[in-house]
Amino acid sequence: xxxxxxxxxxxxxxxxQEVILRCVPISNHLYFYWYRQILGQKVEFLVSFYNNEIxxxxxxxxxxxxxxxxxxxxxxxxxxxxxxxxSAMYFCASNEGRNYGYTFGSGTRLxxx
Amino acid sequence: xxxxxxSQPEMSVQEAETVTLSCTYDTSExxxxxxxxxxxPSRQMILVIRQEAYKQQNATENRFSxxxxxxxxxxxxxxxxxxxxxTAMYFCAFMKFNDxxxxxxxxxxxTVRA
Numbered sequence: 339x340x341x342x343x344x345x346x347x348x349x350x351x352x353x354x355q356e357v358i359l360r361c362v363p364i365s366n367h368l369y370f371y372w373y374r375q376i377l378g379q380k381v382e383f384l385v386s387f388y389n390n391e392i393x394x395x396x397x398x399x400x401x402x403x404x405x406x407x408x409x410x411x412x413x414x415x416x417x418x419x420x421x422x423x424x425s426a427m428y429f430c431a432s433n434e435g436r437n438y439g440y441t442f443g444s445g446t447r448l449x450x451x
Numbered sequence: 452x453x454x455x456x457x458s459q460p461e462m463s464v465q466e467a468e469t470v471t472l473s474c475t476y477d478t479s480e481x482x483x484x485x486x487x488x489x490x491x492p493s494r495q496m497i498l499v500i501r502q503e504a505y506k507q508q509n510a511t512e513n514r515f516s517x518x519x520x521x522x523x524x525x526x527x528x529x530x531x532x533x534x535x536x537x538t539a540m541y542f543c544a545f546m547k548f549n550d551x552x553x554x555x556x557x558x559x560x561x562t563v564r565a
Binding site: 369371373379380381382383386388393394396427429431438439440441442443444445447 | 495552554555
């Protein structure tokens with residue numbers, strides 16, 4: 339079965355450093371997403387991406403965050419200057435159309451120290 | 452904004468028995484989608500079941516079925532013949548028609564006992 343692949347599975351970074359989280363969505367999917375889950379809390383929407391641009395973003399997704407699809411397969415989330423409160427599990431997801439269930443990746447656990 | 456409420460933080464069930472997880476939501480929309488996702492200890496989010504609000508028939512996927520009550524804005528998940536591999540956190544989620552994003556509930560941890 340096709341999978342969404344995320345790398346790395348775990349990243350530790352110092353506060354103030356930039357991090358890039360990487361995702362390879364399912365190849366025929368058109369919509370891409372980032373969600374995050376702070377430990378013990380709800381899964382929260384960050385951003386959706388379609389046709390090479392952001393289609394929607396949440397208030398969490400401020401100027402410190404950016405997304406990019408640098409080639410035909412990768413989809414990245416960059417956090418410019420990490421804060422302690424950015425520590426969370428970050429999930430990438432994709433689907434072939436709106437209103438379909440997503441396929442999620444296995445997540446990247448980001449720890450900011 | 453849509454609110455999704457899961458009122459049971461934790462549930463425990465004996466292997467082979469049935470457990471029902473509750474979910475209620477608040478929306479003014481008439482068309483929307485509802486989902487249940489499973490998050491096992493590996494932390495991956497796995498789609499369990501999907502329901503379209505305009506369909507009256509309750510969705511089923513093998514041992515998983517839902518009871519969708521549109522007027523009551525309720526969407527419960529029944530796990531029949533529970534297996535040890537069903538141990539996970541279960542999230543209820545809502546998506547408006549023609550929207551992109553999911554709104555999740557807080558989750559219910561299900562533990563299946565041998």
